[in-house]
Amino acid sequence: MSEKVTFWFDATCPFCWITSRWMKQVEQVRDVEVHWVPMSLGVLNEGREELSDDYKEHIKAAWGPARVATKVALEAPERLDDFYTAIGTKLHNEGQGGRHGFGAYDDVIAQTLDELDLNPAIAEVANTEDVDKQMREFHQQAMDAVGNDVGTPVLKLGDAAFFGPVLTRIPKGEEAGKLFDASVTLGNYPHFFELKRSRTENPQFDA
Template sequence: MTTKQPVTMYFDATCPFAWVTSRWLKEVEKVREIELNFAPMSLFILNDGREGLSEGYERAMTAARGPALVAAALHTESPELVDPYYTVLGTKIHSEGNSHKQDPHGYDELIKETLAEIGAKAELFDVAHKDADAEGSVMKQLQDSHDHAISLVGDDVGTPVVQLGERAFFGPVLTRIPEGETAGELFDASVTLGGYPHFFELKRSRTEDPKPEFA
């Protein structure tokens, strides 16, 4: 029996870079023996208290709080639903023109629709706007998952964080979604680089924004 390679991706559903990387991994799932899991992290937490952010970006980070908290609730209560939650909500956000919300409640209806479509409890939505000290809040669970992702790679990162076995890295940052064997070959290269204990960074200036389409 072939042992599947464990892969965990830590995501914020509103991040376009994380979305493209996640769809790449879903393509990899078709051509390589991997066991793919998704776990929440949060751009809201990552940028909390950070100086120099534009007003619009700060509002977008506040809007990102709700989707991440609901992801944390699912990860705690029904981890098998995190993948479909991310897939359905991410499609609505990134492929159907609902991205870059700046209202704290901007993603509310999308979250409610997503929970209904994946067969999750509607009341899970209630955690989306609970304060950290409120009864039933899952902020600690989100914080713990986020902190674990950061502990794997260090502070100077964003989303996504991808863990391959015992090692993890920020990214890879892709702007299009590789398909088929190309997706598999990029995964193989990532495993090779990520598995070398003295490899830390491979980077070049980005010349285009991520788009949720196949290369």
């Protein structure tokens, strides 16, 4: 019987991208079924006035991809995995991420939809609030599963959910499988809550 994994993502987050590519590796070596669900760094950081002005502008840019991911989830959920892979590759592996301000990723969104032969009209939600209600509902599912004071990604492994794991490199092959096995074991221990240390390197997408 396959292990069910729910993976909440914001496409603009580099750490989330690393974790998602780990899960794509896990799919090759373990019997897992991944259900991809949008969440939003914009929603996550609402009202946080302590953030730097630079990061606030970065968060503004994240609204568009999250809204479009939500629209894809609503209209073509079977293509959400493809959408995340395509736009994530552009933002992270191809260096088109890290932009600032509302609408910053409009061109990348349009290219991604065209590449996947998805309805180009989906892009129209990027700079509107048309799907914000549904996006917030998806996001709240993650918060309900794991609690507050977390970031992206949120994973639910079986009955247990947690923030992360936060990785800076993508485990490959059987190493990816072993890390997944350990995550399931630790995550499903009912009295486990947190394991953390300071990062010493930035995400390396091809390492």
